[in-house]
Amino acid sequence: MRSYYLELDLQLFSQEKTEKATPKKTQEARKKGQIAKSNDLPGALILLFTFATFAALGSYYKSRIMGVFRELFDNWLTMDVTTANVMPLFDRLTVDMLMFLAPIFAIVVVMAVVGNVMQFGFLLTGEPLKPKFSKLNPINGFKQIFSMRTVVEFLKSILKLVIIGVLVYQAIWSDWDKILILSSLSVEQIFQFTAGLTVKLGLETGAVLAVLAFADYMYQRYEHAKSLRMSKQDIKDEYKKSEGDPLIKGKIRERQRRMAMQRMMQEVPKADVVITNPTHFAIALQYDASKMEAPLIIAKGMDHVALRIREVAKEHDIIMMENKPLARALYERAEIGDSIPGDLFQAVAEVLAAVYKMKGRVRSS
Numbered sequence: 001m002r003s004y005y006l007e008l009d010l011q012l013f014s015q016e017k018t019e020k021a022t023p024k025k026t027q028e029a030r031k032k033g034q035i036a037k038s039n040d041l042p043g044a045l046i047l048l049f050t051f052a053t054f055a056a057l058g059s060y061y062k063s064r065i066m067g068v069f070r071e072l073f074d075n076w077l078t079m080d081v082t083t084a085n086v087m088p089l090f091d092r093l094t095v096d097m098l099m100f101l102a103p104i105f106a107i108v109v110v111m112a113v114v115g116n117v118m119q120f121g122f123l124l125t126g127e128p129l130k131p132k133f134s135k136l137n138p139i140n141g142f143k144q145i146f147s148m149r150t151v152v153e154f155l156k157s158i159l160k161l162v163i164i165g166v167l168v169y170q171a172i173w174s175d176w177d178k179i180l181i182l183s184s185l186s187v188e189q190i191f192q193f194t195a196g197l198t199v200k201l202g203l204e205t206g207a208v209l210a211v212l213a214f215a216d217y218m219y220q221r222y223e224h225a226k227s228l229r230m231s232k233q234d235i236k237d238e239y240k241k242s243e244g245d246p247l248i249k250g251k252i253r254e255r256q257r258r259m260a261m262q263r264m265m266q267e268v269p270k271a272d273v274v275i276t277n278p279t280h281f282a283i284a285l286q287y288d289a290s291k292m293e294a295p296l297i298i299a300k301g302m303d304h305v306a307l308r309i310r311e312v313a314k315e316h317d318i319i320m321m322e323n324k325p326l327a328r329a330l331y332e333r334a335e336i337g338d339s340i341p342g343d344l345f346q347a348v349a350e351v352l353a354a355v356y357k358m359k360g361r362v363r364s365s
Contacts, residue, residue, distance in 0.1 A: 019235055021228035029228055035120040036224035038217035040156075040209065042115030048206030049107050054199045057103060062195075064100045068093075119217060149223070156216065163208055171201045261305070264336065267298040268309055269316040273355045276320055281327040282306035284313065285340070287352060294339040295348055300331055319355050326351070 021029075029035070054061065071092075172179065175197060182190055230238075268274070271284035272295075284299035286292075301309050313320055326347050333341050340348050 017229040017231050017234070019230045019232060021225065021230055022235060022238060024238060025228060025230065030120075030123065033123070034224070034228075035123065036217070036221040037116070037119050038213050038220050040216050041119065041213035042112050044206060044209035044213040045111040045115045046108050047202065048210050049111050050104055051199050051202030051206055053103050053107050054195075055203065058195070058199075060103075061100065064096065068096050068100075071096075152219070156212070160209065160212060163212070164205055167204050167208065168201060171197060171204070261308075264299045264301075265308065265312050268312040268318065271298055271313065271318050273351060274309060274313045274318055274320045275327045275330065275351060276306070276310065276322050277324050277327040278322045280306060281331045282309040282313075282320075283327055283330045284309060284318070285348065285352075292339075294342075294345065295352065297330065297334050297336055297338055297340065300334075300336060302331065319358060321351050321355065323347070323351060 175193075178193060182193065185193070267286075268284050271286050273285050275283045275285065280302060282299075282301055282305075283297055285295045286298045287295040299309055310320060312318075326344065329344060330340065333344075
């Protein structure tokens, strides 16, 4: 007993989203603000480069802090505060604080921009700010709370706390002997030790968090690509929307062919001769010595189109001449509206001469 197997693509029925998102869907998601982004990366870069700035501009910060405290103990604590000098004092203190914080503000702004641009480029959209009532759905809220993304975020937070705790423990343990004798050091030495330990710990923490943030960004890219996956049916539907339904496009092309055929058949009565194969090819030629340098092909066709050209020619008493090699050569080497090729002038001239001779006989009779 013979058995037959029919191979079916079950994905068309299950609508399983296994295909990579098309560029069109990715662009539409981007316009809606749906992008792969790690919120930790800008913060990690800000922390790392802020402490790097402390390490590079340590003398600058030290001079600013020492200047503020010097003014505080030498002048401000002993001066008589009046309505005349309180505002200049406040202005000077404000300028000193701004000069102290300016590098930090600059680093924060630059790293915040860089941390986002390096992930998804420049993007300005107000779509995420639009109110969505679906967010008020308690069922969706519970799904988000107990979703896989929430579990990953929780584990990521635990990992960061553990790593920071280990770094702090190692930093304190490695300098524990120095910490025990801090009480016997001068204020400047205590300040230098504390500042050095803080900057060292900040750089290490920032570097580790930057690495974790980059790993998180790669995970977010994976999740984003996974959320945009499409089924094969989705891709087909998108193609239909962007390119048009193949059935409709086929009907349009068929109508265009019919219109082109109709226009071509309207030109056949203007022909001087129709050269045939005799059944496979038909080429209608027109020649006006006062307007044309060479005969023009005004219609051509093969098989059923050739038959239709012969029928129209017969209806309008157009002379038909059988010449198999010439008919095939004209059909293959020239298009409608073209002049005949130069090497076929002699053969076409002989055909036209015979046609004019036949027409002359008809007129004389």
